[in-house]
Amino acid sequence: MFSGRAWRLVKFGDPREAVELQEMTWEEPAAGQLLIRVRTAGAGLPDAMMAAGHFPLLGQPPFGLGEEAAGEVVAVPPGSRFAVGDQVTGITGFLEGWGGYADYTYLREGSTIRIPAGMTDEEAGGFPIxxxxxxxxxxxxxxxxxxxxxxxxxxxxxxxxxxxxxxxxxxxxxxxxxxxxxxxxxxxxxxxxxxxxxxxxxxxxxxxxxxxxxxxxxxxxxxxxxxxxxxxxxxxxxxxxxxxxxxxxxxxxxxxxxxxxxxxxxxxVLATPLAPDAEAAAWDHLAGLAEKGAIAVPLGRVHAFDEVPRMIAEQTTPGAGKSVVRVAAR
Known part of the structure; x- marks a missing residue:
């Protein structure tokens, strides 16, 4: 079991009032998941939509926010293609209530890749979605x-x-x-x-x-x-x-x-997972383009962890580029 902090939406409304920092625990990941210690997490308009209750795929609060995250694998289920210590980026289990604005989070194994060579933590956190x-x-x-x-x-x-x-x-x-x-x-x-x-x-x-x-x-x-x-x-x-x-x-x-x-x-266009082989091919293609430098995360502002509620509120009128939250140092 792992313990740490997580920003959680406790009610629908203005994120500056409705998002709270809570102490949480994370159990060993189930099949199809990885548990990572988060270093960075990508942000976007969906966070603000979730806070307002306008995101159609989620139920009622409480739940975590943040659809994507990057960090170090700390636990895997039996048979995983990843190992503890791998440096990865992927899509969080946000649909099950586990977001990226936290010390730890679960990633979907099928929507996770090892961080491409040369990619910074900030770029990795904002890459997947x-x-x-x-x-x-x-x-x-x-x-x-x-x-x-x-x-x-x-x-x-x-x-x-x-x-x-x-x-x-x-x-x-x-x-x-x-x-x-x-x-x-x-x-x-x-x-x-x-x-x-x-x-x-x-x-x-x-x-x-x-x-x-x-x-x-x-x-x-x-x-x-x-x-x-x-x-x-x-x-x-x-x-x-x-x-x-x-x-x-x-x-x-x-x-x-x-x-x-x-x-x-x-x-x-809704980027839901395909059949496993097709989904793996999509991620391999993207990782290969990133390795070659053909694509790179268009970074905008990098926010501190304590800025998350205000940062979410700002996603309705963001500046240029991809907003990213720095959760922890390497």
Whole structure:
């Protein structure tokens, strides 16, 4: 048994009031789990959605927050492919109430990898969710081909910035859409070929200009709402929109007649585990790209452990890049 601290949501509401630091114990992991001592944990909008009671996959509090974490394995079940002492990063057992903002947490073994060579703790803590979601969108659900054009909404956010990098690694031209000069510059630094400010530019006109009137082959949409609806005006015939989130507060409204007349497709993206062999192949592909330097976590702010409640509240209007919490030193 292991003992330590964990930030837990005790009621739905403002995280600064509803998230409390508690003493917890962790038993030996069950089959399909690993127990790690956490060094870093990735943050994102889902944390704020969970705190507000707007995350559809969870029940009532209390439960832990933090979907991803990195650290050292301290316990494994019989037959695990990991060993005590391995340095790993993966998706937490947050659906069972165990989050990453804690001294220890359980990881899903099938959604865990050994930390790629050269990756820092902060990068490792923010690697799994963003890149696994981008992979689900760009490889599994709406496969992106080399030479195609990818439009990324929310391109400076944790999901958008990973999709930008993975799109480039897959050989696409990437147009990044964001709402400030700072975020556009961030997207350009992380691989975007072109950038568009949806607040000041005519988004549909810019898409037409940048694609020679042909439109974009794929839209990666973690934003929804009016921005996504406007972007759809610039989708190519036979194009796809990958629905990966609703940072705007509402999903994009789809017009089935417009889809029919312009022959485009909308696909939902939820990075749930596949059959074991397929899931392992996805993680191996991502780890290999990271090892080669083709993708890297687009780090934003690194927060201290005692900042977790305020950090979660800020995820509704985050700055550029992936927010990460430093839980403990190596």
């Amino acid at each position: 963003g890149f696994r979601t981008a992979y689900a969108a760009l490889v599994e659900r709406a496969p992106l081909q080399a030479g195609q054009t990818l439009l990324v909404l929310g391109a400076a956010g944790s999901s958008g910035a990973t999709a930008t990098q993975l799109g480039k690694a897959l050989g696409a031209k990437v147009i990044a859409v964001a709402g400030s000069q700072e975020k556009l510059e961030f997207a350009a630094r992380h691989g975007a070929d072109e950038v568009v400010n949806y607040r000041t530019d005519d988004l549909a006109a810019r898409i037409a200009d940048l694609t020679g009137g042909q439109g974009v082959d794929l839209i990666f949409d973690p934003v929804g709402g009016e921005t996504a609806a406007t972007a759809l005006k610039g989708i190519a015939r036979g194009g796809r929109i990958a629905l990966a989130g609703l940072a705007s507060g509402a999903p994009v409204a789809l017009d089935s007649m417009d889809m029919l007349l312009r022959n485009y497709t909308a696909v939902g």
